[in-house]
Amino acid sequence: xxxxxxxxxxxxxxxxxxxxxxxxxxxxxxxxxxxxxxxxxxxxxxxxxxxxxxxxxxxxxxxxxxxxxxxxxxxxxxxxxxxxxxxxxxxxxxxxxxxxxxxxxxxxxxxxxxxxxxxxxxxxxxxxxxxxxxxxxxxxxxxxxxxxxxxxxxxxxxxxxxxxxxxxxxxxxxxxxxxxxxxxxxxxxxxxxxxxxxxxxxxxxxxxxxxxxxxxxxxxxxxxxxxxxxxxxxxxxxxxxxxxxxxxxxxxxxxxxxxxxxxxxxxxxxxxxxxx
Amino acid sequence: xxxxxxxxxxxxxxxxxxxxxxxxxxxxxxxxxxxxxxxxxxxxxxxxxxxxxxxxxxxxxxxxxxxxxxxxxxxxxxxxxxxxxxxxxxxxxxxxxxxxxxxxxxxxxxxxxxxxxxxxxxxxxxxxxxxxxxxxxxxxxxxxxxxxxxxxxxxxxxxxxxxxxxxxxxxxxxxxxxxxxxxxxxxxxxxxxxxxxxxxxxxxxxxxxxxxxxxxxxxxxxxxxxxxxxxxxxxxxxxxxxxxxxxxxxxxxx
Numbered sequence: 353x354x355x356x357x358x359x360x361x362x363x364x365x366x367x368x369x370x371x372x373x374x375x376x377x378x379x380x381x382x383x384x385x386x387x388x389x390x391x392x393x394x395x396x397x398x399x400x401x402x403x404x405x406x407x408x409x410x411x412x413x414x415x416x417x418x419x420x421x422x423x424x425x426x427x428x429x430x431x432x433x434x435x436x437x438x439x440x441x442x443x444x445x446x447x448x449x450x451x452x453x454x455x456x457x458x459x460x461x462x463x464x465x466x467x468x469x470x471x472x473x474x475x476x477x478x479x480x481x482x483x484x485x486x487x488x489x490x491x492x493x494x495x496x497x498x499x500x501x502x503x504x505x506x507x508x509x510x511x512x513x514x515x516x517x518x519x520x521x522x523x524x525x526x527x528x529x530x531x532x533x534x535x536x537x538x539x540x541x542x543x544x545x546x547x548x549x550x551x552x553x554x555x556x557x558x559x560x561x562x563x564x565x566x567x568x569x570x571x572x573x574x575x576x577x578x579x580x581x582x583x584x585x586x587x588x589x590x591x592x593x594x595x596x597x598x599x600x601x602x603x604x605x606x607x608x609x610x611x612x613x614x615x616x617x618x619x620x621x622x623x624x625x626x627x628x
Numbered sequence: 629x630x631x632x633x634x635x636x637x638x639x640x641x642x643x644x645x646x647x648x649x650x651x652x653x654x655x656x657x658x659x660x661x662x663x664x665x666x667x668x669x670x671x672x673x674x675x676x677x678x679x680x681x682x683x684x685x686x687x688x689x690x691x692x693x694x695x696x697x698x699x700x701x702x703x704x705x706x707x708x709x710x711x712x713x714x715x716x717x718x719x720x721x722x723x724x725x726x727x728x729x730x731x732x733x734x735x736x737x738x739x740x741x742x743x744x745x746x747x748x749x750x751x752x753x754x755x756x757x758x759x760x761x762x763x764x765x766x767x768x769x770x771x772x773x774x775x776x777x778x779x780x781x782x783x784x785x786x787x788x789x790x791x792x793x794x795x796x797x798x799x800x801x802x803x804x805x806x807x808x809x810x811x812x813x814x815x816x817x818x819x820x821x822x823x824x825x826x827x828x829x830x831x832x833x834x835x836x837x838x839x840x841x842x843x844x845x846x847x848x849x850x851x852x853x854x855x856x857x858x859x860x861x862x863x864x865x866x867x868x869x870x871x872x873x874x875x876x877x878x879x880x881x882x
Contacts, residue, residue: 387708387709387710390709391711391746392746392747392748392749392772393746393747393748393749393750394744394745394746394747394749394812394815395745395746395815396746397746397749398749398815415708415709417708419631420635421630421631421632421635422632425708427708428708450635451708452708453632453635453636453638453639454636454639455706456639456643456704456705456706457705457706457707457708458638458639458642458664458668458705459668459671459672459705459710459713460642460664460667460668460671462635462638462664463660464631465631465634467631469630469631470631473631496660497659497660497661497663497664498653498654498657498660498661498664499656499657499660500634500654500657501654501656535660563663565659565662565663566659566660566663568663
């Protein structure tokens with residue numbers, strides 16, 4: 353069963369571990385990178401157990417490689433299942449991308465062409481992952497730097513068909529929409545209007561940086577006004593949806609990130625009042 | 629182009645800088661391909677820099693960077709976890725520094741400490757519960773994080789000095805090779821240099837040799853008095869280190 357609305361959270365990163373353990377931080381949930389805790393034992397796994405006793409936890413993966421043409425890694429799925437069983441997370445998510453092919457692992461979220469061949473393959477892989485995990489996953493829209501043309505469908509049409517065929521939910525990363533829209537010249541509003549709103553279970557908010565030629569999804573900046581604007585625009589379409597701030601580099605003091613969580617809470621709260 | 633052909637071309641571009649593969653993906657894709665290749669390399673470089681801080685201190689920033697570049701070209705990552713990528717780096721260091729064995733040994737220690745840090749949990753046996761053990765039937769069980777690496781130099785002293793931010797000693801070859809023992813005690817990865825007697829004893833005990841037979845072997849090699857003293861000293865040390873997780877009393881077979 354897909355988890356319900358879970359409030360406003362934060363991506364949990366190492367510099368803030370102690371604060372989260374020593375004080376009750378005002379977030380509704382934390383999200384961790386699954387792979388960092390898919391280990392046999394030791395401090396990381398113990399820390400996650402401790403964290404789970406204090407906060408609801410979402411598991412966000414980067415290495416499932418849901419778009420691999422040669423299928424999923426069985427050992428990976430087994431480890432993730434063991435972590436899911438132990439942590440009982442709010443959500444289990446990964447990206448619409450691929451990282452691995454024929455024994456090579458890029459450790460980067462690589463783009464897929466939006467073709468019927470890729471859609472069939474992604475759906476088979478999601479079905480398999482959901483079977484092993486025993487639950488529905490959330491799949492996140494990627495930020496991309498290559499636009500494979502000619503595409504047979506738009507990214508949001510691909511996501512819509514993927515959700516309909518597999519029953520998975522969506523993790524809508526608003527920053528990724530902005531980055532890809534800027535890089536590929538599509539309309540971010542049309543994207544947000546086009547995704548299947550009833551499938552969105554979680555929203556990510558993050559920042560980006562201007563690269564030499566393209567906008568890069570760096571997660572090393574505060575959420576910019578452009579992304580807040582899109583978030584405010586899409587929330588009335590989504591209704592109450594769990595939202596979190598994602599910061600991976602140049603990590604500031606926790607108070608700065610909690611201030612961003614408060615902004616999300618304010619914008620999301622307006623949506624909830626309207627819905628009520 | 630099918631999906632698998634596209635993914636093979638992306639791999640060839642990322643791992644081997646294959647220009648023909650990049651052209652097949654499309655000339656319009658060139659800026660994006662550069663971003664992905666930069667991300668790919670940056671991830672691997674950061675992983676090795678994080679994992680081998682002492683090795684970098686020892687050989688210097690520039691030499692370390694060259695070793696990392698050589699390794700990224702030589703060994704594409706294959707596991708889903710970046711935690712696995714450091715495993716082959718000591719072998720690259722051994723290739724690059726054939727006359728400086730302490731470099732690869734330093735790399736091995738760092739890599740093994742990292743692996744032990746996330747290895748399986750196995751509580752150490754408390755020494756105060758051993759009074760009732762029938763040592764004639766005892767077989768020792770060791771923590772799964774225990775690992776043994778090659779040792780031909782004073783690398784343990786070099787690592788310790790580097791970790792403390794002190795001037796490391798000059799390299800010295802040991803009179804005879806030993807081993808580096810790595811394990812995790814509670815949640816802290818540890819290591820120490822051991823001699824051949826302890827190395828052989830650990831290997832035999834881990835393979836299931838009873839403690840009584842282990843004592844006999846040590847006595848046979850070192851004489852009654854020294855052998856018994858050494859066996860007792862090893863047991864005490866292993867208990868203090870927390871590498872023993874269980875003592876099983878097996879039926880006598882002789």
